[in-house]
Amino acid sequence: MTSLIEPAAATGSPFDKLIKRDKVHGSLYTDSALFAEELRRIWYRTWVFVGHESEVAQPGDYVRKKLGLQDVIMTRDRDGELHLLLNRCAHRGNQVCDDAQGNSSTFRCPYHGWTYRNNGELVGFPFFKGYGQRKLDLNLGQVPRMDTYRGFVFGSFAADGPGLVEHLGAAAGEIDRLAQLSPEGAVELTVGWLQHQTRANWKLLAENETDGYHPQFVHGSIFGVTGSPIGALYSDTSTAVTRDLGQGHSENDLRPEFRKFAEPMRWFGTTEARVPNYVAAMRERYGEEAEKIMIEGGPHVMIFPNLFIAEIQVFNIQPVAVGECIQYSTAVQLVGAAELNKRMVSQCMGSAGPAGMLLADDTEMYERNQLGLECLTPEWLDVRRGLNREHVDENGFTVGGATDETGMRGFWSQYKTLMEAEL
Amino acid sequence: MNTALDEHATLGPIPDGFDRWEVEQFLYREARYADESDYDAWEALWTDDALYWVPVATTNDPSRTMSVVYDNRSRIATRLKQVRTGKRYAQAPQSNLRRLLSNIEFLGGRANSGGGVDLEVGANFLVLESRARGNHLWGGRTTYRLRRQDGDLRLAYKKVVLVDNGQPIPTLGFLI
Numbered sequence: 001m002t003s004l005i006e007p008a009a010a011t012g013s014p015f016d017k018l019i020k021r022d023k024v025h026g027s028l029y030t031d032s033a034l035f036a037e038e039l040r041r042i043w044y045r046t047w048v049f050v051g052h053e054s055e056v057a058q059p060g061d062y063v064r065k066k067l068g069l070q071d072v073i074m075t076r077d078r079d080g081e082l083h084l085l086l087n088r089c090a091h092r093g094n095q096v097c098d099d100a101q102g103n104s105s106t107f108r109c110p111y112h113g114w115t116y117r118n119n120g121e122l123v124g125f126p127f128f129k130g131y132g133q134r135k136l137d138l139n140l141g142q143v144p145r146m147d148t149y150r151g152f153v154f155g156s157f158a159a160d161g162p163g164l165v166e167h168l169g170a171a172a173g174e175i176d177r178l179a180q181l182s183p184e185g186a187v188e189l190t191v192g193w194l195q196h197q198t199r200a201n202w203k204l205l206a207e208n209e210t211d212g213y214h215p216q217f218v219h220g221s222i223f224g225v226t227g228s229p230i231g232a233l234y235s236d237t238s239t240a241v242t243r244d245l246g247q248g249h250s251e252n253d254l255r256p257e258f259r260k261f262a263e264p265m266r267w268f269g270t271t272e273a274r275v276p277n278y279v280a281a282m283r284e285r286y287g288e289e290a291e292k293i294m295i296e297g298g299p300h301v302m303i304f305p306n307l308f309i310a311e312i313q314v315f316n317i318q319p320v321a322v323g324e325c326i327q328y329s330t331a332v333q334l335v336g337a338a339e340l341n342k343r344m345v346s347q348c349m350g351s352a353g354p355a356g357m358l359l360a361d362d363t364e365m366y367e368r369n370q371l372g373l374e375c376l377t378p379e380w381l382d383v384r385r386g387l388n389r390e391h392v393d394e395n396g397f398t399v400g401g402a403t404d405e406t407g408m409r410g411f412w413s414q415y416k417t418l419m420e421a422e423l
Numbered sequence: 424m425n426t427a428l429d430e431h432a433t434l435g436p437i438p439d440g441f442d443r444w445e446v447e448q449f450l451y452r453e454a455r456y457a458d459e460s461d462y463d464a465w466e467a468l469w470t471d472d473a474l475y476w477v478p479v480a481t482t483n484d485p486s487r488t489m490s491v492v493y494d495n496r497s498r499i500a501t502r503l504k505q506v507r508t509g510k511r512y513a514q515a516p517q518s519n520l521r522r523l524l525s526n527i528e529f530l531g532g533r534a535n536s537g538g539g540v541d542l543e544v545g546a547n548f549l550v551l552e553s554r555a556r557g558n559h560l561w562g563g564r565t566t567y568r569l570r571r572q573d574g575d576l577r578l579a580y581k582k583v584v585l586v587d588n589g590q591p592i593p594t595l596g597f598l599i
Binding site (some may be wrong): 039059100101144191192193194196197198218221222224225226241263325326329330341342345346348350353354357360361363364368371393397 | 477488508556592594596
């Protein structure tokens with residue numbers, strides 16, 4: 001199939017032909033030339049979630065991550081500074097780090113023994129006479145910009161551009177909501193990541209994360225056998241809403257449903273009597289505000305392009321190829337909430353990852369979707385659901401019903417903006 | 424590879440009353456039930472204190488770190504109830520499966536919470552899975568704990584350490 005990306009005609013962007021308000025073209029998920037452009041214009045340009053500071057808590061700690069196709073070493077140096085180093089020796093391009101994680105002040109390339117400090121600086125190389133000097137200005141590459149928000153680490157390969165806070169926009173408030181579930185106002189991601197290989201285009205995942213239309217169908221099997229109340233949150237009569245938070249971010253705001261019941265900890269499937277120490281610590285910390293926090297629960301937010309926070313779980317989506325990506329999933333740990341943390345690990349293991357009783361079914365849908373898209377007719381995927389009833393809220397955000405495709409339309413709007421931007 | 428739970432107590436001598444032929448037949452039967460998605464028969468093999476565990480490379484304390492599967496008896500039941508609905512899409516349609524067990528070793532005796540001693544057995548495995556998305560070869564080593572209960576062998580523990588559990592793996596919808 002020939003690429004649908006053609007030189008922009010004088011009349012407008014090639015994406016005008018692929019992305020409409022109510023539909024998107026199937027080739028967006030299957031065109032490998034377009035995937036290469038996405039790496040350049042999205043993954044190697046905008047802010048992308050990489051990991052969490054708590055994964056490298058101590059000086060010398062490091063953990064390997066992906067940023068698009070690139071292997072990144074997230075390190076904490078002896079001064080406590082974070083770095084996102086590229087795992088590529090400045091000599092011949094070999095990988096300098098082969099362990100998934102560890103603690104080391106240096107990385108030594110196995111090929112010719114070049115050694116780098118964990119801030120990326122070249123500290124030595126054997127047989128210096130061949131270079132006529134003991135010093136070379138050849139350091140490890142770094143992700144040009146790195147910033148954190150409440151410990152969530154993001155990287156951007158663009159040397160300049162909007163800052164992280166600007167990129168996050170209203171989605172920053174959703175990360176705040178997650179953090180305030182901790183009596184100490186802090187979250188950690190320290191329980192390890194499951195790695196789920198997914199034979200589907202990454203955008204199918206990003207779109208699905210705040211699709212409130214699918215849960216009753218894809219997850220009916222587990223909701224039915226466990227008597228879960230989650231399905232009702234995404235019913236046709238739910239008062240929950242889907243909100244386009246701008247810049248490609250979106251959320252399923254479930255708070256209206258939880259406010260109806262006004263029961264602290266219902267969002268977590270428990271009662272305050274069962275987690276008394278947590279509830280006491282929350283009241284101690286937040287005073288009257290604690291009731292609201294414990295009634296409303298955590299966010300369900302997709303942060304463009306790859307960070308999905310689903311109440312107690314965090315997902316990192318990284319592309320591999322046009323038809324393949326990896327989902328990394330882990331359980332949130334709330335600092336100062338020992339009563340909740342083990343249970344969050346247990347719930348997350350039950351639902352997420354390759355054998356998860358929720359996410360494995362989502363993944364099956366992504367993979368069948370990718371196969372379905374090999375059929376070239378009717379060409380388009382429909383994203384019109386809710387256009388007839390969405391409205392703009394008091395903060396200027398577009399809001400649809402619980403099952404509307406408002407979030408997807410927000411995603412595509414940002415996607416189009418980035419793909420059309422002048423580099 | 425992870426051995427954390429196993430290191431908490433050292434293995435005792437191989438307990439009496441476990442015939443090698445009988446044990447091997449039990450393991451092959453368990454494998455066949457899993458291959459044939461015979462959920463009722465497979466579920467009936469487990470003791471009430473069952474633990475079905477598929478760790479990843481970063482798993483240490485499994486109650487505090489992520490595993491692919493860490494199911495007690497209740498969660499095994501939930502997992503099987505879900506798949507029996509026929510709408511557990513990750514396993515509907517079911518995978519076509521056949522597995523080989525080999526290198527079966529009697530490892531020793533492990534004290535259980537009921538005051539008895541379970542037989543701990545290790546074995547290597549390969550499973551060929553065929554699904555619409557293609558074939559996948561799963562391989563690793565399983566540690567079993569077997570108990571005699573009312574005269575029959577029962578499965579109290581099954582830990583499956585995949586050789587590639589430090590890498591991304593595809594959907595694991597079947598019983599491994």
